[in-house]
Amino acid sequence: xxxxxxxxxxxxxxxxxxxxxxxxxxxxxxxxxxxxxxxxxxxxxxxxxxxxxxxxxxxxxxxxxxxxxxxxxxxxxxxxxxxxxxxxxxxxxxxxxxxxxxxxxxxxxxxxxxxxxxxxxxxxxxxxxxxxxxxxxxxxxxxxxxxxxxxxxxxxxxxxxxxxxxxxxxxxxxxxxxxxxxxxxxxxxxxxxxxxxxxxxxxxxxxxxxxxxxxxxxxxxxxxxxxxxxxxxxxxxxxxxxxxxxx
Amino acid sequence: xxxxxxxxxxxxxxxxxxxxxxxxxxxxxxxxxxxxxxxxxxxxxxxxxxxxxxxxxxxxxxxxxxxxxxxxxxxxxxxxxxxxxxxxxxxxxxxxxxxxxxxxxxxxxxxxxxxxxxxxxxxxxxxxxxxxxxxxxxxxxxxxxxxxxxxxxxxxxxxxxxxxxxxxxxxxxxxxxxxxxxxxxxxxxxxxxxxxxxxxxxxxxxxxxxxxxxxxxxxxxxxxxxxxxxxxxxxxxxxxxxxxxxxxxxxxxxxxxxxxxxxxxxxxxxxxxxxxxxxxxxxxxxxxxxxxxxxxxxxxxxxxxxxxxxxxxxxxxxxxxxxxxxxxxxxxxxxxxxxxxxxxxxxxxxxxxxxxxxxxxxxxxxxxxxxxxxxxxxxxxxxxxxxxxxxxxxxxxxxxxxxxxxxxxxxxxxxxxxxxxxxxxxxxxxxxxxxxxxxxxxxxxxxxxxxxxxxxxxxxxxxxxxxxxxxxxxxxxxxxxxxxxxxxxxxxxxxxxxxxxxxxxxxxxxxxxxxxxxxxxxxxxxxxxxxxxxxxxxxxxxxxxxxxxxxxxxxxxxxxxxxxxxxxxxxxxxxxxxxxxxxxxxxxxxxxxxxxxxxxxxxxxxxxxxxxxxxxxxxxxxxxxxxxxxxxxxxxxxxxxxxxxx
Numbered sequence: 001x002x003x004x005x006x007x008x009x010x011x012x013x014x015x016x017x018x019x020x021x022x023x024x025x026x027x028x029x030x031x032x033x034x035x036x037x038x039x040x041x042x043x044x045x046x047x048x049x050x051x052x053x054x055x056x057x058x059x060x061x062x063x064x065x066x067x068x069x070x071x072x073x074x075x076x077x078x079x080x081x082x083x084x085x086x087x088x089x090x091x092x093x094x095x096x097x098x099x100x101x102x103x104x105x106x107x108x109x110x111x112x113x114x115x116x117x118x119x120x121x122x123x124x125x126x127x128x129x130x131x132x133x134x135x136x137x138x139x140x141x142x143x144x145x146x147x148x149x150x151x152x153x154x155x156x157x158x159x160x161x162x163x164x165x166x167x168x169x170x171x172x173x174x175x176x177x178x179x180x181x182x183x184x185x186x187x188x189x190x191x192x193x194x195x196x197x198x199x200x201x202x203x204x205x206x207x208x209x210x211x212x213x214x215x216x217x218x219x220x221x222x223x224x225x226x227x228x229x230x231x232x233x234x235x236x237x238x239x240x241x242x243x244x245x246x247x
Numbered sequence: 248x249x250x251x252x253x254x255x256x257x258x259x260x261x262x263x264x265x266x267x268x269x270x271x272x273x274x275x276x277x278x279x280x281x282x283x284x285x286x287x288x289x290x291x292x293x294x295x296x297x298x299x300x301x302x303x304x305x306x307x308x309x310x311x312x313x314x315x316x317x318x319x320x321x322x323x324x325x326x327x328x329x330x331x332x333x334x335x336x337x338x339x340x341x342x343x344x345x346x347x348x349x350x351x352x353x354x355x356x357x358x359x360x361x362x363x364x365x366x367x368x369x370x371x372x373x374x375x376x377x378x379x380x381x382x383x384x385x386x387x388x389x390x391x392x393x394x395x396x397x398x399x400x401x402x403x404x405x406x407x408x409x410x411x412x413x414x415x416x417x418x419x420x421x422x423x424x425x426x427x428x429x430x431x432x433x434x435x436x437x438x439x440x441x442x443x444x445x446x447x448x449x450x451x452x453x454x455x456x457x458x459x460x461x462x463x464x465x466x467x468x469x470x471x472x473x474x475x476x477x478x479x480x481x482x483x484x485x486x487x488x489x490x491x492x493x494x495x496x497x498x499x500x501x502x503x504x505x506x507x508x509x510x511x512x513x514x515x516x517x518x519x520x521x522x523x524x525x526x527x528x529x530x531x532x533x534x535x536x537x538x539x540x541x542x543x544x545x546x547x548x549x550x551x552x553x554x555x556x557x558x559x560x561x562x563x564x565x566x567x568x569x570x571x572x573x574x575x576x577x578x579x580x581x582x583x584x585x586x587x588x589x590x591x592x593x594x595x596x597x598x599x600x601x602x603x604x605x606x607x608x609x610x611x612x613x614x615x616x617x618x619x620x621x622x623x624x625x626x627x628x629x630x631x632x633x634x635x636x637x638x639x640x641x642x643x644x645x646x647x648x649x650x651x652x653x654x655x656x657x658x659x660x661x662x663x664x665x666x667x668x669x670x671x672x673x674x675x676x677x678x679x680x681x682x683x684x685x686x687x688x689x690x691x692x693x694x695x696x697x698x699x700x701x702x703x704x705x706x707x708x709x710x711x712x713x714x715x716x717x718x719x720x721x722x723x724x725x726x727x728x729x730x731x732x733x734x735x736x737x738x739x740x741x742x743x744x745x746x747x748x749x750x751x752x753x754x755x756x757x758x759x760x761x762x763x764x765x766x767x768x769x770x771x772x773x774x775x776x777x778x779x780x781x782x783x784x785x786x787x788x789x790x791x792x793x794x795x796x797x798x799x800x801x802x803x804x805x806x807x808x809x810x811x812x813x814x815x816x817x818x819x820x821x822x823x824x825x826x827x828x829x830x831x832x833x834x835x836x837x838x839x840x841x842x843x844x845x846x847x848x849x850x851x852x853x854x855x856x857x858x859x860x861x862x863x864x865x866x867x868x869x870x871x872x873x874x875x876x877x878x879x880x881x882x883x884x885x886x887x888x889x890x891x892x893x
Contacts (some may be wrong), residue, residue, distance in 0.1 A: 020262035025509040032270070032507060032561030035592075043593045050563065050593060062257050090561070092270040092507075214254060 005042055005075055007107070008083050009234060010100040014059065018094025023058035029092055030055075030070055032116040042073040056110040056223055056234070057117065057188045060195065065220035067073060069110050069234050071103065104237045113234050116224040117188040119196045123180045124212030131175045137207050138170055138182075138188040144206075149198045163202065166194035168226070170203075180211075185231070188223070248343050251335050259326045263509045267318070267340025270507040271559065274341050275304070275315040281425050282314040283347040285339045285386070288705055288840075289364035290357075290798070292320045297514035299568060300355060300392065300413065302502035307414050314421050316333050317341040317349075318506075321364045321796070322371070330371060337372035346372040350424065351387045356394035359775035360768065362401060365390075366790040369404070378406050378448065378462055381445070387424070396461070396490065396537055397728030397835040400775050400782035402461035407452050409459075409693035410838060411537075412523070413489035414499050416457040427451055430764035453484055457491030459838060466780055466834075472821060474779065477837040489839040492535070492879045496523060496544040503555035507562070516564035516597065517556040519549055521581070525570035526862050526881075527626070528869070530638045530854050531669065533727040534570055536842050539873040541864060543884040546577040546584070553585060557594060565589070566597045573602040574864070576885035582613055603641040608652040621660025621716075621870035622653050628669055629679025633859045636671050638850070644684060650687045654694040659713045661687065667746050667763070668724040668738035670854065678748050681753035684719050688758060691715045718760045721747065723769035727776050728835045729842065731850035736826040737773040767805040771797065773823040779834035782822070784815045841879075 007108040014026070021029065031051055034041055043049035059065050074083070084100040091097060107113070125195035141147075147164040168186035173181040186194040196218050204211045224231035224240055256262040268274075277283060286304055288295030295301060301318070308316035317339035322330060346352055354365050354375065366376055374388065375381050381388070390398070391409035398408060409416055427448050446462075453460040463484045467475040493499055500522055508515070524544040525535045544552075553565055565585065569575060580738070585596050596614045599852055601607040605626045611622060626646050627639045634641065649694040650661060665680050723743050726735040738746075744767040754761045775782065789811035796802035812819050827833065829848055836844065846869070853860060863869050863881065874880050 017266075017268050020256055020266060021509050022263070025263060025511070028511075029270070029507075029509055031563075035594075036558065041593070042300065048595070061262070092509075093268045183547035 004077075005073060006078075007103045008072045008074055008078075008080050008100050009103045009107075009110075010070050010072065010084075010087070011066075011098040011100050012070060012091070012103075013096045013098050014063075014065040014068050015094045015096065016064060018092070019062055019064045021094070022061050023055075026068070026095075027053070027055055029095065031063065033087060033090040033092065033095075034072060036090040039072065039083055039086055040076045040078060041183055042075045044150045054109055054111070055175070056114050057193065059220060060218070063218045063220060066098070067220055067233075069114070069223060099235065101235055107234075107237070110234060111189060113221045113225050115187060115189050116185055116189055116226045116231060117220055118183065118185045118222040118224070118231075120173070120219045120221050121182045121184065121196045121200060122215075122217040122219075123182070123200055124178055124215045125175070125180045126210045127178060129175060129180070129209065131172065132174060134180060135172045138172055138203070141203055141206050142167065142170060147202050147206075149202050163194045163198055166192055167199060170199065183221070185224075248335075248338065248345070251333055252338075252343065255326070255329045255333065255335060256603045258329060259589075260323065261292075261510060264320065264323065265326065265340065266509075267343065269509055270395050270561075272341055272506050273309045273315070273317075275309070277315065277342060277344065280315045281312055281428070282421050283318045284314060284351045284352065284353055284421075285319050285346045286310055286316050287319045287346075287352055287354040287365070287368055289321050289368060290353055290796070291323055292508075293510055293512040295320045296506070296508045296510075298355070298357065298520045299502065299520065302505040302518075303414055304353070304417060305393075305506070306500070306502040306504060307392050307417055308421065311418070311421065313425060315342075317344075319346055319352075319368070323366055324796070324802075327367075327371065328342070329543055337368055341526040341869065345872045347374050347384075347386060351389060351420075354388070354390040354392075356390050356392040356398055356401070358798060359394060360803075362786055363790045363794045363797055364781040365401070366787060367795045368524065370790075377403050379403070381406070383445070384883050387448070389420070393534065393537055394776075396838055396840055397776060397778075399466075399780050399834045400778040400786055402780050403783045405461060406449060407460045409491070409716075410457050410488060410840075412457075412493040413507070415493055416491045419455045420452065420458065423451055423455060424448075444757070453488070455828050456489055459488035461780075464837065466783075469884040474832040474834060474836075476832055477834075487837055487839040489877065490841055492540075492542075492841070492877050493523070494542070494879055495882065496520065496542050497548045501552050503552055504559045505556070507560050514566065514599075515562075516566045517553075517570045518566045519552045519556060520544065520569060521549055521567050521572060521575045521578070522569045525574070526864055526869075526871075527571065527574070527640060528638050528850070528860050528862060530636075530731040530850055531627075531666070531724060531727070536729045536847075536871075537840055538570065539842060539871065540879055540881045542879075543576060543881045545884045546581045549577075549581055550584060550588075557589065563593055564595050564597055566599055568599055569881065571600055571602055571603075572598045573607040576864075576883045578610065580885075582610060586613065603645050603649050605648050605652040608649050608656060611653075612656045621662060622658055622661040623664060624649060626683065627664070627666055627674045628672075629665060629681070629683055632857060633669060633672060633676045633679070635641065635859050637669055637853050638854065638859050640859060640862070643686070646683060647686055647690055651690050651694060654691050655716075660716045660718075662718040662720060665719065665721045666724045667721045667750070668743050670724075670732060670735050672738075672746075674749070677750050678753065680721070680750055684717060684754060685756070685757055687717060687777075688756065691717075715758050716760065717758055718762065719750075719754060720762050721750065722764040723766050725769050725773045725776060728833065729840050729847070731847045731854055733777065733847065734827040734829060734831075734851060736853060737770065737823045739824060740770055743769070743873065763801055765803070768797070768800065768803055770804070770819065770823050771808050773796075774819045775822075779820050781817060785817050787812050788815050839876070841873035841877040843876065845871040846871045 042049035054071045056069040080100045080102050088097050146162045148160050151159050151161050168185040170184045227238045308314050319339050338345050355893045369376050387406045389407045390405050395408040427612050449460045452458050463480050465478050469475050523540040524538040529535050628634045726732045747763045751761050790807050792807040794807050
């Protein structure tokens with residue numbers, strides 16, 4: 001690490017207006033916003049230097065999120081508050097800055113730290129379901145030892161995968177207006193990724209329900225590091241005792 | 248609208264093409280403006296967003312309080328299918344209002360092979376295709392861009408065409424439109440309430456310098472199919488509409504606040520134009536005529552615009568654009584200053600086109616970034632004789648020296664660009680292309696063996712370096728209007744193919760890759776680039792048969808085009824393959840481009856004698872007629888010569 005270099009970790013929100021922006025396009029948009037904001041970005045070496053930014057796990061196109069984390073490698077004296085003040089007005093519509101903090105010493109990169117994503121999923125459903133019925137079915141669904149889904153691999157063709165170990169929780173939030181709302185925590189990142197859509201599809205085939213495709217909405221509510229049975233956001237250093245250390 | 252769209256977007260590829268909320272996009276309340284303009288680019292988003300002209304007009308219109316400009320691109324085929332299926336009309340990106348609710352739809356005509364997309368977009372918008380069919384509530388359909396100077400095949404579809412530079416005349420068009428409508432309102436009528444009113448608006452527009460209203464001209468033909476003459480319908484209509492020229496590029500802003508796309512577009516960078524026009528005088532080149540004279544922007548203005556671009560966009564690459572940036576008289580000092588100012592911040596400078604000489608390689612080395620992608624040189628023809636015919640002022644030696652400089656500087660990818668089927672081309676000229684390619688290989692081997700010897704001596708055994716990848720690329724010559732070759736015939740398809748094959752047979756080295764353009768496509772381009780109004784039905788027929796995105800080789804259907812010609816009884820050979828008589832009235836002769844037909848005839852004669860002509864920037868006036876004709880003049884900004892190293 002260069003002397004004087006610091007890393008500021010930012011949490012961005014990706015709203016309705018930006019939900020069709022792909023992950024790659026999102027990274028470029030953030031990089032450009034940072035350049036417009038004139039924050040002191042550290043550049044990579046080489047004759048085509050580019051700013052050092054690192055991002056958390058990719059968000060599928062069409063998904064909104066409250067928790068897109070970015071590490072900015074910065075050179076020189078700039079506080080997290082000043083950083084936030086400069087970046088905020090430069091973010092394009094649909095992207096907004098929620099918080100920015102200097103990361104703790106020795107923090108792993110976002111990709112090695114984050115292993116869990118939480119989602120709120122809204123699905124249009126057939127009219128004859130009851131909340132109790134749904135809750136009961138979800139319990140039975142989760143009680144299975146294996147939940148197999150089919151994944152299409154590039155070049156390798158179809159593959160059957162057991163996603164049950166990657167489903168940490170599924171909670172039924174509400175059933176109203178023909179919509180079923182779930183909160184789920186799923187594995188993400190280097191350990192493998194389970195997509196919320198896969199869980200919904202598996203649930204549909206398990207129960208035989210008709211879960212509408214059109215109007216289905218997925219929102220990422222958080223990204224975490226799962227340790228000691230607790231979920232830590234990347235803004236806090238995971239530790240055994242309760243409480244949080246900011247910076 | 249929004250609801251329907253929200254349902255469609257998850258189903259299409261690259262939905263962010265259709266959003267309209269990129270950084271710097273302008274959103275205005277339509278109730279607060281008097282004139283609404285939809286700027287239509289008849290190709291997909293990534294192509295259109297790479298076009299500087301669109302950003303300039305967007306900026307010019309939106310800086311007015313009384314007007315709004317929004318964008319609309321050709322929806323990709325998957326999007327179009329869903330739009331048609333679900334009754335979603337073509338909409339402007341920013342407001343998501345249907346395009347047909349706008350006052351003006353302005354298309355840009357960048358290349359002939361986008362014409363079917365224009366018809367398709369009008370159809371998707373629900374606007375009648377033909378100018379004469381449009382009624383009271385339909386928008387004014389206008390077009391600008393280089394092709395308007397020879398866009399007769401589109402004439403029946405267009406209400407008016409803008410000739411030449413658009414950034415000044417657009418304001419006159421908007422002012423005129425607004426005034427006309429205010430007056431009508433006073434008299435209690437709406438624009439185009441009846442045919443007469445719409446026609447009256449077009450008449451008023453026709454009096455603007457740079458505006459051409461095709462419906463106010465009548466074309467008469469001879470028995471042999473050639474044109475007798477093009478006549479204004481009455482004495483009030485200007486006999487020869489003139490091309491507009493911005494005299495001073497320092498007086499206009501370019502676009503200091505361009506929209507920053509999310510998508511990786513074709514040219515993903517900020518652009519500053521360093522000059523407009525080119526007087527090198529290549530005889531095949533239309534841009535070399537229709538953007539005359541050369542008008543340079545001062546280095547101060549260039550740097551001022553760059554500073555704003557950096558601040559407003561966050562791009563990491565600034566492109567110094569022009570038809571030949573190495574010819575900018577202040578190119579070295581400008582690059583030096585920009586690299587010094589922005590290099591440390593990781594913002595690079597790029598040069599879109601290189602001249603074939605060591606000076607250009609030096610510039611490329613200075614800006615470094617081009618290194619990754621390799622260098623492209625365009626000698627255009629394989630022998631000196633043919634290069635003299637086309638007046639491409641470079642020699643084989645220039646090319647070899649430039650290649651050597653590039654190899655010494657570390658480039659290992661080189662692309663050479665030629666044309667096949669140029670006037671007077673012989674077998675020897677085709678062989679000359681291969682010969683040049685092989686001499687470039689020899690230069691590379693020599694440079695490399697010298698470098699290796701140097702390494703041994705210095706005991707510094709670095710990497711051996713990669714082998715050369717040389718690409719030879721040929722396009723098919725397409726004769727263009729307003730050039731000294733406008734009278735030439737295009738070579739027949741079989742002959743073009745034969746020559747391409749012959750060249751391919753000569754380029755048998757694993758380090759050389761040969762790629763060539765589809766002659767079928769070039770033939771259709773040749774038909775429309777010198778076409779007249781009788782081609783309009785062919786265009787419509789081809790579009791109805793399903794032609795669109797013709798510039799995309801995988802969407803181009805030659806068989807459908809041939810069917811369209813057959814069904815409309817039009818012979819494509821008449822337009823593509825026929826050599827014109829020098830005295831023939833050409834379909835674009837009634838448009839005053841500035842350069843005289845007499846100059847073109849002289850250049851044509853010189854080409855036949857193999858006589859080169861020189862550039863008026865470095866030599867004397869060639870009497871092309873543009874300066875006295877349009878009341879403009881050559882503008883150079885540096886006292887220190889021309890940065891051309893000559």
